[in-house]
Amino acid sequence: MSFSDPRRNKQLRILIQKLGLPETAPVNWIWLDLALTHPTISQEKNYQQLEFVGDSVVRLAAAEVLLETYPNEPVGEFAALRSMMVSDRTLAQFADNFGLERYLLMADHVAKDEAGRVSRLADAFEAVLGALYLSTQTMTLIRPWLDGLLKAKAEEIRQDPARQNYKDALQEWTQGQYKTLPEYRVKKLDPLDSSKSRFLAEVLLGDRKLGSGEGRSKKAAEQAAAKEAFLKFVNI
């Protein structure tokens, strides 16, 4: 199936409407079709190149949203926030908002692969952003509908009881990069040693210590350790 197929053509136009873009939007339909074609359909004509562009597009959009929304926050906070805003999990959620899966052409065995669903949807979502960006070489087909999603996600992360949840962010990174989870070791501090912190936590990946931190509660100490590790190691 390709964009020349009238059914596919109609589907893609419906998707553009769902994004809230006008019917006259200058979309490159051939690229949008490609963005929603999994490599199992064609080894050559699939979403991979557009995903490569879209990965930078969503990072740029998130950076702009953060700067505009929180102009007075220290930029160190942005890096962690952005990493969560553009994670596979978040992008797959965004994709689900628009029911993107039903537009994605893929082999049957892929559609049944539940474990790969999140990364597949995130990839396709990035590819759609790549196609829309390249259609005009600007963000005009993207930011009108994506900004709201990114702002809401940033606010959700900031409202988290653990505020910026570095433990989640670190876990997402180690799972993606090393297929393994970080481990925490917590010990009680001598109350005479320290006036404020009651716990010391270390976070490890295998036998490698990634970071350490102190806190009034076990959870706070773990968050502090995760924060140190995240800011030190995650490529942001």
Add this chain to the structure above:
Amino acid sequence: MSFSDPRRNKQLRILIQKLGLPETAPVNWIWLDLALTHPTISQEKNYQQLEFVGDSVVRLAAAEVLLETYPNEPVGEFAALRSMMVSDRTLAQFADNFGLERYLLMADHVAKDEAGRVSRLADAFEAVLGALYLSTQTMTLIRPWLDGLLKAKAEEIRQDPARQNYKDALQEWTQGQYKTLPEYRVKKLDPLDSSKSRFLAEVLLGDRKLGSGEGRSKKAAEQAAAKEAFLKFVNI
């Protein structure tokens, strides 16, 4: 000093001319001034926020250049190429093309810090890209002069005797992330075992094996191991 200072004002206009942009280019001069202000000059008004945007801008520009220049290359090759095209070392070279250092306001002790020069120049260069991008919300003030540099760098990397030099790329990554170098262990293969490959190389980071590969020469085996490690671990 700020953009309201006539000397600074003149300097920044000269820089824009050096980039090959017209005098009438719609540059946001206040942002460009900020992009060339090191945190040691002002904790609040410095290049950090713009660098955060610029980091995505240069990745996006590199992605577009790669897709346009090598439309038929597998995207897996792009990821490694881009990583080298946007490395601190490359961006500092680009900055030096325009003598960016002389426009960067910084404390005296920073200017004397030779070890930090590359990352400082790369940061400022990214911030300049951020300022130029935000001036129009498009790449129109960037791609006319940056594309040529990115293409030449891509071609230089591809012409490298080791083609895509994954060893260099992996080393750049481990140094940046872990402040340590990868180690290679090479052993000769039994000539009866294998018709083509004479050597087997493993690459390690501390006691962690990152990848392995075979080749006809030691160097080729090391490159193959570095390639496996790079594609597996580097966040691209």
